[in-house]
Amino acid sequence: MIKLIAIDLDGTLLTSDKTISQRNKEAIKQAKEQGMKIVLCTGRPIMGIRTFLEELDLVSEHDHCITFNGGLVQVTETEEILAQKAHTKADVEHIYDVCFSVGLPINAIDLEKVYEPIYPSHNRSLYPDIINNLVFERRNIDSFDADHMFNKVVSCCPQDVLDSKIAVLPETFKNDYTLLKSRPILLEILPKDVDKGYGLKCLCELLNIKAEEVLACGDEENDLAMLTYAGYGVAMGNATQDVKNAAKYITDTNDADGVAKAIELYVLHKGE
Known part of the structure; x- marks a missing residue:
């Protein structure tokens, strides 16, 4: 059973105009209501994703984010550092x-x-x-x-x-x-050895969540380690070919609610 959903931002959750679609927001909201942990996993620092965390209501003491491409794991509310390699x-x-x-x-x-x-x-x-x-x-x-x-x-x-x-x-x-x-x-x-897979592994160990209980969505080379670590590695329809080859599943593009469609299928079990 999936317990944690790790989501890249640029080219994945964000559309080409750098916004989050309503369908993506609704799918994430429903997944949270079912007890799923939602984790934004990005190359940006936390100050560069704060508006998206707030938009998705991921700013409580129980919410976490993975920033700097896996080099930093933080509590989103306080920015407390749980793991860091710099x-x-x-x-x-x-x-x-x-x-x-x-x-x-x-x-x-x-x-x-x-x-x-x-x-x-x-x-x-x-x-x-x-x-x-x-x-x-x-x-x-x-x-x-x-x-x-x-x-x-x-x-x-x-x-x-x-x-x-x-x-x-x-x-x-x-x-x-x-x-x-x-x-x-x-x-x-x-x-050395830092990537999104490393950061995701650090967080999962802290939360006692197994790799096979993780769904991860991404599109670029820096998402590869995260997708191969997760039990459910999902490449976006707009992902590079290497990412598609490494992923277990492929969803729609970032401009066509690909994240929402993956959550709906593998987490919310809609359309089965």
């Missing part, structure tokens, strides 16, 4: 050096802000153009205290540029960190 300042300085050497711009993100180094860069970061509800600051990484922690680093630039630069990143670098694309133009660099 970069050190030294990590971020190393990441910057390697990315700069191949021409990739970076932004480092902590619990408060998104930081863009003031160093010259071969390509301007597009991250401020695609992300809302976050505070950006131009600040060099070396100005932080040695013990400062960063939750992730991103590189955002045109897809052809990004893909060509990823191809020439050193293999040792790729082995030292988790590199995931959450959008065609967005590379996320996380601490």
